Amino acid sequence: MISHVRRLRVALALIAFGSLTLVLGTVGSPRSRADTKPEHPIPEPYKQSPPSHFECRWADAPITLDGVADESAWKHAQAINAFHVPWLGDKARVSRTATTAKLLWDREYLYFHAEMEDSDLFADITDHDGDLWKNDVFEIFLRPDSEKSGYYEFQVSAAGTKFDAFYPKYAPNSLAKQSKIGAFRMESKVKLNGTLNKRDDTDKGWSVEGRIPWSDFLRTGGRPVAGEKWKLNLCRFDYNANWKDAELSCVAPIAKKKIPPFFHQSEDYATLAFVGPDATTAKPFGIDKREPLTTSTVAGFPDPPPPFVAVRALDKYRPEFPIRAEPIPGTRDLLVITQPQPYGATQMWRAAYAAGTTTKDAVKQLDTPNGGTAYDIAFHPKFAENQFVYIGWNGATPGRKGKWSTITRYTMSKTAPHDLDPKSAKTIIEWESDGHNGCAVCFGSDGSMFVTSGDGTSDSDTNLTGQRTDLLLAKVLRIDVDVPADGKAYSIPKDNPFVGQKDFAPETWAYGLRNPWRITFDAKTKQLWVGQNGQDLWEQAYLVRRGENYGWSVVEGNHPFYPNRKAGPTPISKPTVEHHHSEARSLTGGVVYHGAKHPDLQGAYIYGDYSTGHIWAVKHTGTKIEWHKKIAITTLKITSFALDPDGELLICHHSAPGDGGVYTLAPNTAKHAGTFPKKLSDSGLFDSVKDHRMKPGVIPYSVNAPFWSDGAHKERFLAVPEGTIQFKRSGGWDMPDKTVLVKSFALEQNEGDPNSRKWIETRFMTKQDGEWYGYSYVWNEAGTDATLVDSAGLDRTFTITTAAGKRQQAWHYPSRAECMVCHSRAANYVLGLCEVQMNKDHTYPNGRTDNQLRVLERLGLLNVAWAGEVEGAVKDATDRQQPDQREPKPTGMLPFAPAGLKKLADPYDKTQDLTARAKAWLHTNCATCHVEAGGGNAQMQLDFPTEWSKMRLIGTNPVHQTFDLKDAKLIAPGSPEKSVVIHRIGQRGPNSGQMPPLSTTRVDVLGVELMTEWCKSLKKP
Incomplete structure (x- = not known):
């Protein structure tokens, strides 16, 4: 007590x-108090408090x-x-x-x-x-x-x-x-x-x-x-x-x-x-106050707007995180799969469908068995007679270990309230699967059922099922559910392509799939389409044909993935359409449209992307693509497409109640975004383009470990017209809408002479409506302005004078899609705007030198979730927030002083620690791809926070080419001549295996020297 x-x-x-x-x-x-002396006598009572x-x-x-x-x-x-x-x-x-x-x-x-x-x-x-x-x-x-x-x-x-x-x-x-x-x-x-x-x-x-x-x-x-x-x-x-x-x-x-x-x-x-910090309690700041930036015109898009926009199909019905909505045949109702929370157990609802007045009619909720996740809905072609509904789902199955993908048949009552009877559940087909589950289902024109399955894992085909033919995994399956046979709830159609071949599961219609997400069969065109989530760099959609092999995981779409893995016995077919992760990152398969509202789209397969919200349409004749184009840019998280009772498009938006719901497409009445700056002088970011002098509200910054850009001089700036930056201890920071990141490149016309620098390119990265976009500007010869580069990019050659004579310097202005290869989702789109790069001193135009993080903090530009950042100090529940006490206050103050935050070493500063320099070089030049979900499929994890022992780098066997290096390792301790990584960073040119693969045509000589020295310092096994 x-x-x-x-x-x-x-x-x-x-x-x-x-x-x-x-x-x-x-x-x-x-x-004892005896014999005390009056030392320090008691003062008189005070007169004023x-x-x-x-x-x-x-x-x-x-x-x-x-x-x-x-x-x-x-x-x-x-x-x-x-x-x-x-x-x-x-x-x-x-x-x-x-x-x-x-x-x-x-x-x-x-x-x-x-x-x-x-x-x-x-x-x-x-x-x-x-x-x-x-x-x-x-x-x-x-x-x-x-x-x-x-x-x-x-x-x-x-x-x-x-x-x-x-x-x-x-x-x-x-x-x-x-x-x-x-x-x-x-x-x-x-x-x-x-x-x-x-x-x-x-x-x-x-x-x-x-x-x-x-x-x-x-x-x-x-x-x-x-x-x-x-x-x-x-x-x-x-x-x-x-x-x-x-x-x-x-x-x-x-x-x-x-x-x-x-x-x-x-x-x-x-x-x-x-009190503070302020000028009286702190040393002078690099920048005293945040200047308003009201002149930026970097908003919207420079290209014509797409022809369609997303609008709500059902305004009053806004279900929580809908995954799938499908019209119930013979009615004006929908059967809808929702989630109370993202990635939680699913529920199914019947919803009345009437334009403008729709409300959710939760007469009965059907929970997915055992807390599983339902993905798809298909009604039997003879639903009017048998009332059969098929649900594809994944989850635990009583009496079995692990998770299983299952197609379950239910019977819907013919009379109101038209319930799905849980007691009628009958398993049609199932297979063990824990990730990339498939479970999409549809019926062909002959009444046969098509079912998708994935590779059953969550990354890189860990179990090597993609090219196995004897399993139900990684396939499009075709079965007959009307004529059960051999003790199963289905039989095998005799015209399936691999019937009678002992090495094939007879249910196989096509194989080599990773994570198929949605399948549809169009009765008019007789086309079977499957959308697929890609792995590192590519998303695909396939016009599926009988017996084809789509190559996973030997290839990812049309590109090598693990070329040394054993392929299946049939040739690998290319995807019908594919998208780089610069424009799509989680593809959602769609439907073939034949509605009356949009004649130009009739007969087109319409699909989209969960991550970007972009929507495309492709018209395929059956032998070739007739046309293929982006038709909408939305902010939706698209989980499925469907056709309503009138044949018009429905789109499920996977978001919280009030925001999520069911959408459709409407003609886009917006005009061309003509205000987007075609020249730097139009951007509102420069006080003087000729002098490369920015507006006061545009903040210069630098990084600890710059990316190698063929020796070009670079200057960087940050423009945040509105809002604040969400500071995070790891990864790129979250920036507010309308942010513009500016980076300009200059080449020395006389090599080694900084006074001969000439601006050649300026790049913008800008965030609009929650998405990042990249643009390049090419400078004119006079150095007075720069013009926006077309979306396809540009190539130029510059003549550089050296001590040995003149040389030609190739320079590539990236396409708008290429910008997003490095500025990827895995990197959170921004590369230099992170703790480890920004934690450094910078000299500002006013001549003051200050730590950049301290400056951003002072300007009120940071939004810091302080309690979350110091969570490591919490030992038990009594150390956390207690009930009925003061709540955390919003703060723009860093969690620790800059000296207590992480920072990268300068790879080119030989006075700094060799190992720290090597790690910084790898982080900057390699980790944008070689990080989880970053696009590099060598299984390396090269970002700064990853410990050396967990990078899968030192002493690790290559999973791809060895470039004829004897006893090759990714990094062979003490032996740079056996190290594939060092070999590749020292190469340039087509088919050389150069790393990094983009944005460079010259070897980073000092970088190769650094990595070689570091490799030699490692103890040989």
């Missing part, structure tokens, strides 16, 4: 005697805990010396002995210092959380929210012993029932000016200097924000052998209540305001 509970009990026992002095002076008194409002100011310089407080930061702290005895009514007075306290704060800590006059140093308790109030002790009480009752108590005695506690509630009459919550990490250092516990000498005093991490305050929302006010009491227990009673003093106006005065009376605490 806490020490103050015992003290309170004594006080309550003695209150009947009216002996306040006795309570405060004798409890825990260390000695001491101040009760104090400041905790910003510490912008480091503080070393030594008890002295002689660092420069303390010079700016407010001296708090209003220690007094306030509860004595008209006898209230200042304390006998002087105490001066100071408080400071920064991103990580609350700092405190107290200098105390004391002629008798006494502290004999050494147990943490012991009864320190029986010793000379300094106390801090903090109540973060005056509307919430939780508060903290911290104590340090003259012996350096500590006490720390959080109390969720102050209730004097029930304090004995409370105990402190959680652990703390307070640090302190005591300095004595005298001799501790020597009772017959005369001492001068003592001081304490300490710090408390803000993570200790997570229970009440954590760190304060500048300008916030908390409640405070600073207290002191002072024992003296010459006094009759120990003296208690504090800075808060503790009033006399029905019980004796008590330091826990948090309703009486003083006010503490957190």
